[in-house]
Amino acid sequence: MSTSPAIARIDLVKRPSRPPAALTARQAAELREEREPKPFLKWVGGKGRLLSQLTPLLPPGVARMRHVEPFVGGGAFFFARSPARALLSDVNPDLIGTYQAIRDDVEGVILNLEILAQGHSKEAYYGVRSDYNASLGDTSTERAAQFIYLNKTCFNGLHRVNKRGEFNVPVGTYVKPRILDEGALHAAHRALAGVEIRCAGFEALVQDARPGDFVYFDPPYEPVSETARFTAYAQGGFDQDAQRKLRDVYRELDRRGARLMLSNSDVPFIRELYSDFQIDTVAAPRAINCDGRGRGKVAEVVVRNY
Numbered sequence: 001m002s003t004s005p006a007i008a009r010i011d012l013v014k015r016p017s018r019p020p021a022a023l024t025a026r027q028a029a030e031l032r033e034e035r036e037p038k039p040f041l042k043w044v045g046g047k048g049r050l051l052s053q054l055t056p057l058l059p060p061g062v063a064r065m066r067h068v069e070p071f072v073g074g075g076a077f078f079f080a081r082s083p084a085r086a087l088l089s090d091v092n093p094d095l096i097g098t099y100q101a102i103r104d105d106v107e108g109v110i111l112n113l114e115i116l117a118q119g120h121s122k123e124a125y126y127g128v129r130s131d132y133n134a135s136l137g138d139t140s141t142e143r144a145a146q147f148i149y150l151n152k153t154c155f156n157g158l159h160r161v162n163k164r165g166e167f168n169v170p171v172g173t174y175v176k177p178r179i180l181d182e183g184a185l186h187a188a189h190r191a192l193a194g195v196e197i198r199c200a201g202f203e204a205l206v207q208d209a210r211p212g213d214f215v216y217f218d219p220p221y222e223p224v225s226e227t228a229r230f231t232a233y234a235q236g237g238f239d240q241d242a243q244r245k246l247r248d249v250y251r252e253l254d255r256r257g258a259r260l261m262l263s264n265s266d267v268p269f270i271r272e273l274y275s276d277f278q279i280d281t282v283a284a285p286r287a288i289n290c291d292g293r294g295r296g297k298v299a300e301v302v303v304r305n306y
């Protein structure tokens with residue numbers, strides 16, 4: 001017989017109604033330091049470990065182009081580049097609401113995350129998860145803090161929702177998870193200033209992209225085995241029809257004169273879809289991934305139209 005986990009509640013605040021608690025020496029030092037922006041979430045498929053291989057493949061003159069990223073996820077490439085102009089989008093509304101909150105009200109996110117970090121326990125995790133699921137569709141700063149808290153404390157940093165859109169990952173096993181990293185959130189806030197952030201499927205880009213854009217596509221990868229395909233699609237994955245639609249969008253943006261770069265797994269289906277374009281191979285060391293493959297080094301393709 002399964003029993004529901006015990007839960008405890010943590011009350012959040014609408015607006016900063018009290019000054020933040022006194023900073024520890026380490027937090028104060030972190031705030032003074034101008035940190036390099038980097039992802040503020042653990043995100044499956046994050047490109048952090050591939051940056052040194054992707055950067056040399058950027059197009060000439062990229063510094064003057066608008067950076068467009070329609071599958072932004074944890075945003076590793078965006079943060080590493082910190083471009084002056086950018087459009088970020090993803091189909092996940094909770095992820096996008098969190099990016100918007102960090103851009104528009106980072107202090108509110110930090111204040112609430114501090115409250116959540118202080119109250120963290122296994123029981124509190126299930127209380128936060130239940131409050132978070134009761135406010136689906138809400139884009140408040142409090143919900144963004146709950147999103148980050150759940151991401152840092154859940155099992156393996158996974159993001160999985162049920163058919164109703166409710167987050168259903170169990171609590172992780174971390175002894176002392178780093179829930180609040182103010183320096184990282186401030187750095188992300190600076191990188192996101194003036195950036196356009198939208199919740200949309202990748203198809204929406206067709207209306208919008210133009211010459212002078214650099215578009216980086218990092219879709220859910222085509223699985224490399226039948227078992228991986230079964231697991232990925234059972235979790236609402238991106239099927240071969242979606243990969244074909246994405247290739248059609250890629251072709252259309254190519255026709256319009258945007259510079260395009262796309263990552264995917266190195267499998268015949270993907271090589272065939274993009275056979276009109278330049279295909280390079282990179283080797284990706286991966287811990288967890290969004291394509292259901294195992295751990296270890298795997299080959300990926302980078303498809304470019306320049």
Ligand SMILES: C[S@@+](CC[C@H](N)C(=O)[O-])C[C@H]1O[C@@H](n2cnc3c(N)ncnc32)[C@H](O)[C@@H]1O
Nearest residue numbers: 043045046047071073074075076091201202218
């Ligand atoms: C491989 S992950 C991106 C990883 C990211 N580049 C990073 O560094 O963390 C794929 C992302 O695509 C998003 N996604 C899935 N289907 C989508 C769709 N149809 N349109 C736009 N985004 C989608 C998922 O929400 C997920 O964030």
